[in-house]
Each structure stands twice: as C-alpha cells, then as structure tokens.
Amino acid sequence: MIITVTLNAAIDKTLAVPNFRLGRRHRAVEQTSMAGGKGVNVARALKALGQPVIATGLAGGPTGTRIIEQLTEEAILNDFVRIREESRMSTAVVDPTSGEQTEINERGPAVSEAELELFVDKLLYLAKGAAVCVFSGSLPRGVDPGLYGRLVTELHRLGVLSVLDSEGEPLRLATRAGPNILSPNELEAEELVGHEFADEEDRRTAVREIVELGAREALMTRADGCLALVGSDGDPARPRRLCRATLEPLEPVSSVGSGDAFLAGYVAARYGGGEDLDCLRFGVACGAESTQHFGAGVVDPREVERLVGEVQIDVEGAPALAPARVAS
Numbered sequence: 001m002i003i004t005v006t007l008n009a010a011i012d013k014t015l016a017v018p019n020f021r022l023g024r025r026h027r028a029v030e031q032t033s034m035a036g037g038k039g040v041n042v043a044r045a046l047k048a049l050g051q052p053v054i055a056t057g058l059a060g061g062p063t064g065t066r067i068i069e070q071l072t073e074e075a076i077l078n079d080f081v082r083i084r085e086e087s088r089m090s091t092a093v094v095d096p097t098s099g100e101q102t103e104i105n106e107r108g109p110a111v112s113e114a115e116l117e118l119f120v121d122k123l124l125y126l127a128k129g130a131a132v133c134v135f136s137g138s139l140p141r142g143v144d145p146g147l148y149g150r151l152v153t154e155l156h157r158l159g160v161l162s163v164l165d166s167e168g169e170p171l172r173l174a175t176r177a178g179p180n181i182l183s184p185n186e187l188e189a190e191e192l193v194g195h196e197f198a199d200e201e202d203r204r205t206a207v208r209e210i211v212e213l214g215a216r217e218a219l220m221t222r223a224d225g226c227l228a229l230v231g232s233d234g235d236p237a238r239p240r241r242l243c244r245a246t247l248e249p250l251e252p253v254s255s256v257g258s259g260d261a262f263l264a265g266y267v268a269a270r271y272g273g274g275e276d277l278d279c280l281r282f283g284v285a286c287g288a289e290s291t292q293h294f295g296a297g298v299v300d301p302r303e304v305e306r307l308v309g310e311v312q313i314d315v316e317g318a319p320a321l322a323p324a325r326v327a328s
C-alpha cells in the first residue's frame with residue numbers, strides 16, 4: 001500500500017477564462033471542481049495507474065466533507081482526520097488563449113495540537129500496512145514546521161519509504177531527517193539549497209547538495225523533465241547516478257498538478273520494482289500526460305505508455321558526495 005498525506009486538503013476549482021485580465025469581469029467557458037491538495041492529486045494519479053493507495057490528512061467543515069465525498073465518489077480509498085476549522089478552496093484560472101494560469105490558494109484552517117496528534121496516530125497505524133508514504137504540500141497554520149521531519153524519522157523506523165514534496169522551512173527540516181525521495185521543482189530547490197540557478201552546472205550542484213543535506217535521492221522537476229540523483233553508494237543494484245530525463249514540452253491544457261503526477265508516476269514505478277531510469281522515464285511521461293487534462297492528478301495510463309518511449313535519458317555520471325548530514 002502507498003499512503004499519501006495531505007494536511008492542507010482542498011476543493012480545487014479550475015476555471016477556463018479566455019483573455020483573462022486583472023480588474024475585468026469574465027465568464028468561465030469551462031469549469032471543474034474536485035478534491036485537491038497535492039497529496040490528493042498524487043493519490044488520484046496513483047489510482048489511475050492501478051496502484052493501491054490510501055489518502056489521509058486533515059479535513060474540516062462542509063468543504064472537508066465535500067473533499068471526502070468526492071474522493072469516495074472517485075473510489076479513492078481515504079481515511080482523513082476531521083478537524084474543527086473549515087478546509088480551504090483553491091482556485092486556478094487557466095487562460096486558453098495565452099496558456100497562462102493563475103492560482104489563488106485560500107489561507108486554510110488552523111489545526112489544534114489534539115487534532116494533529118490524532119492524525120499522527122492514524123498515520124503510524126496506517127503505516128504498519130504500507131511500503132511508501134508520500135508527504136505533499138504545505139503545512140496548515142499553527143503546525144510545527146518540524147512535523148514532516150518528525151514523521152519521516154518515525155516512518156524510517158517502521159521501514160516505510162518516505163517521499164517528500166513541500167517547500168520552505170518544513171522542507172528544509174524534513175530534508176535533514178533523511179527522506180528517501182525528495183521532489184522539488186526548481187524554485188523550491190533554489191530555496192532549499194540557498195542559491196539561484198544560472199546554468200546547468202548550478203542545477204547539477206543543487207541536486208548533489210540536496211542529497212548532501214540529507215535526502216537519499218533528489219528529483220528536481222522542470223517543464224522539460226527532471227534532473228535526478230538516484231540510487232545509493234551501498235547498493236550495487238541501484239548505483240548512485242546523476243540523470244537527466246527530458247521530453248519535448250507539450251501544449252498544456254492545464255499544467256496544475258503536473259509535479260504531483262510526475263511524483264505519482266515515479267513512485268508507482270518504484271513500488272512496482274522498476275529500474276531507476278525506467279522510473280524516471282515513467283514519472284516524466286506521467287507529468288507530461290497530466291498537462292493534457294483539466295483536473296490535477298488526472299492521467300490516462302494508455303497515453304502515458306505512448307509517451308514513455310519519447311522520454312530521453314542521459315546519465316551524467318556518478319558524482320562524489322560529501323557525507324550526508326542525516327539526523328538518523
């Protein structure tokens with residue numbers, strides 16, 4: 001079983017608005033509303049890829065009820081902790097004329113200590129039957145930024161692979177706890193390593209630094225694929241390699257959640273025992289395919305299979321690393 005964690009679950013509304021301009025009145029030509037938040041998107045994509053997945057996290061108020069109902073309608077197994085404050089709505093405006101998209105995320109509920117401890121208990125219980133746990137997205141207000149780090153450590157003890165896609169302080173602290181897989185986009189990676197990337201050498205340095213900070217593997221995504229440091233020094237079956245997986249960008253319908261679909265693809269392939277380079281290929285194909293749909297985390301597995309063959313893989317060597325400063 002794969003667990004996805006969404007502490008800031010939401011109802012994601014996507015509106016298609018041609019010629020979107022600030023300060024004007026518009027009519028949406030298309031709209032969807034579905035359960036969202038990054039972990040939920042990952043769960044949706046994993047389910048579409050045929051993987052056993054359970055979505056957990058926090059959900060509150062009528063919006064929380066809608067999130068759980070919509071997941072259940074989609075037959076995505078779920079087990080959320082109910083909280084007192086209302087879950088948030090997130091709105092994305094996609095302009096089909098320019099291809100640009102604007103996202104507005106509401107602030108989200110504050111979570112009490114007691115609610116959070118209920119969640120931690122639930123997660124550790126679910127983890128007994130799981131092989132992988134994916135933590136995605138921001139932490140709700142009032143939650144200790146060290147929470148992901150603490151959970152990564154707990155899961156490590158239980159022998160569960162931890163996967164992390166977050167940002168800011170929670171990401172920085174969790175990286176030090178030694179998550180198995182870290183998957184930032186370029187902006188999140190720049191913030192994590194503390195410098196901007198001017199060229200490819202900076203990017204290669206950054207994925208190395210992410211591993212030196214504590215992550216076992218780093219997958220840094222961008223619109224044309226990903227730059228990854230996979231494998232480990234102690235495992236001859238999975239040698240440490242710096243790899244680039246690229247695919248010609250597609251004309252997107254909506255690229256909201258493409259990072260989540262990428263991660264679901266990579267995790268699905270790893271869960272299935274795939275070879276590292278095949279996992280990267282599959283992840284990049286899933287990220288790309290998801291841009292052809294309006295909803296976040298929506299992927300068509302047949303189209304993914306078609307795209308897999310078009311992903312180009314370049315192995316750029318086996319970099320020497322400074323010893324990881326993992327807290328474990």
Ligand SMILES: Nc1ncnc2c1ncn2[C@@H]1O[C@H](COP(=O)(O)OP(=O)(O)OP(=O)(O)O)[C@@H](O)[C@H]1O
Pocket residue numbers: 184185186221222223224225226247248249250251252255256257258259260261262283284287288289291
């Ligand atoms: N236009 C596109 N065409 C093909 N693939 C794309 C396109 N945009 C994104 N992707 C794929 O999706 C993956 C994730 O991309 P990106 O780095 O933009 O994610 P992200 O910023 O984390 O997105 P989100 O947080 O909204 O899920 C990449 O592997 C990339 O290959």
Ligand SMILES: [Mg+2]
Pocket residue numbers: 165184185259260
């Ligand atoms: Mg992302």
